[in-house]
Amino acid sequence: MKIYPSILTIAGSDCSGGAGIQADIKTISALGAYAASAITAITVQNTLGVTGIHPVPPEYVKGQIEAVMTDIRPRAVKIGMINDVKIVEVIADAIQKFRPRFVVFDPVMVSTSGCKLIEDDAITALTTRLMPLATLITPNLSEAQVLTGITVNDRQSMQAAAQELLKLGNQAVLVKGGHLEGGRMYDLLQVRNESEPHLFAADKVNSSNTHGTGCTLSSAIATYLALGNPLVTAVEKAKQYVWQGILTGKDVHIGEGHGPLNHFHSPQAMHIFTGNE
Template identity: 45%
Template sequence: MQQTDFRALTIAGSDSGGGAGIQADIKTFQELGVYGMSAITAVTAQNSLGVHHIHPIPLTIIEQQLHAIGSDMNPAAVKTGMLVDAATIELVATMSKRFRWNNVVVDPVMIAKGGASLLQQTALQALIQHLLPITTVITPNIPEAEILTGLTINTLKDREKAASNFVQMGVTHVLIKGGHDETNTEHSVDLYYDGQSFHYLSGQRVATKHTHGTGCTLSAAITAQLARQKKPLEAIHKAKKFIQAAIEHAYPIGAGHGPTNHFAYNQMKNKRKTATGNHIQHL
């Protein structure tokens, strides 16, 4: 496959602060060698201190964006972020079917870091009914998984039950993120389920408040890897390495929750290559 076939589409809101949403997705696609395209569902006024205003994009404009991309520059993978309302969700599902988009990654964005609601309550049923049945990978955190499944999640067994529920809803692969589970102060444990077996994916916790956009960035990294023809579990493993580097070397700008560092993964990789090369030359 030629590199020009590594194309991914993000359908999400614009973050004026650049740490999440469309901006985080495009940065992630670029860093992982994937050509990024976007359909903007809402424009937000936000910074490290929170979301100050949300302006939904008219449905006809969203449809025109999706049609323009699907009819001419069809992506190999698609991710959804902030979808705002039921009508937008139904439209995205309809257009995805029309253009036969595979590798659909759903990040069910509901609440921003500062607490602002990013998904209307009436949209939940639309998400479950229309979008989840065509979802390849869903990436909820624990509170989002609770809302979507109606379950209370306290234990790993609870997460397994929630993951099974998602598969029953039509999702092919489930990644329930464990960052909100603070019972383990050294590691966070994500649960992956493909309808047959459970995998527990551990990651080192980082003591930082600069985590704005972590969910967007992780799901975008998974989407990029799927666009590069990686299998879902391999895509998730690679995406976790990307977000781990982004958090460990966060970009502490602003007075609140600063963004993760989308440059970090490749910077660290290049440093390792340079160090290895210097060592070989020295020997």
């Protein structure tokens, strides 16, 4: 019997297609796995920003997760935007009940355009209920700072924040350094019971098309884990996938703000119109 490696993404919907559930499904599919989804919120947004967030009722979030878990039984779960305490509790209860092999949690708090995406009281619920259940959490610099109170602006403070976040009970932390100053980008992975972190470096790509990069990275990591890769390898492959997506999508014009990266790197995967076509 043939079985698709399957991943469940639990996140918000982005009607413009660049982030959230839509970016997750594109990523998982592009990497050769099967994507199932549970939508936590419907957002009104485009490349210019977010103008509205409507949470899905918790019982419907619960129903979506249980429908997937009891039938498809995904090997990995990626969790993205959650802005409601009750939804945090529903997801945590489901993770504890079904115990997927891998849980990758991207604590989305602020959009690329700077819009706040989470209620203040939900942050406490995230740290006490969800993060202890995660294989990996993937905060960016500002999210790591909010979660720890540490000013995170270099590799030393990234490691300090990662070590502090491990105290929440999760197995590993990837602090994303895409907003560090300079021409090189550094992400730092700290794994529980390992004294030294793993550092991933890449040249920065000069592009405004970075909408959905965090969603894409966390989904790619979850996918590579589901495909059987060790954590460090999964992060390394996911980082390369995102970098190539930014590089090959940097000159594509979609919308008037922060456009999406190119989830399909192959020239045959997406036709790019030029001129007045």
